[in-house]
Amino acid sequence: MKITREDIQKEGAEFFLRDHRQKTGSEYKLILLPKAIEILSRYDYNLNIITDQKANYYLKIVAAKVGIKIPLTMHCLRHIKFSFLLKFKHLQIFAA
Incomplete structure (x- = not known):
């Protein structure tokens, strides 16, 4: 879009x-x-909106350059962020 x-x-x-x-x-x-x-x-109404597939491609390139061995995708990163916030008590009200 x-x-x-x-x-x-x-x-x-x-x-x-x-x-x-x-x-x-x-x-x-x-x-x-x-x-x-x-x-x-x-940005003069010109935002480069990329697809999940393209974002996943860029994540794989970054992961390879920094030596991350697990496959990274936008889907797994959303889950990681949520569990990270739960660990630090920001969203523990939802876990109850």
């Missing part, structure tokens, strides 16, 4: 990202926080 300036709309004091779902074609609207607008402006 490539975000363009035309996708960002302002309603009152809030900014929204409007687009259509690929599978159903139905429209959706996301509220953008001021920090998101700031980041989009800084």
Whole structure:
């Protein structure tokens, strides 16, 4: 998905990202926080959004360069982050 300036709309004091779902074609609207607008402006609304497959490819390259032997993927990293936070009591309320 490539975000363009035309996708960002302002309603009152809030900014929204409007687009259509690929599978159903139905429209959706996301509220953008001021920090998101700031980041989009800084990069002239040109964010290079990569797929999970491409991110996994880059992770494998980094892992090989630093000597990590286990296979890294975006999926396993999400689980690692959650368990890391649980260990440090940030999310222990969810574990109860």
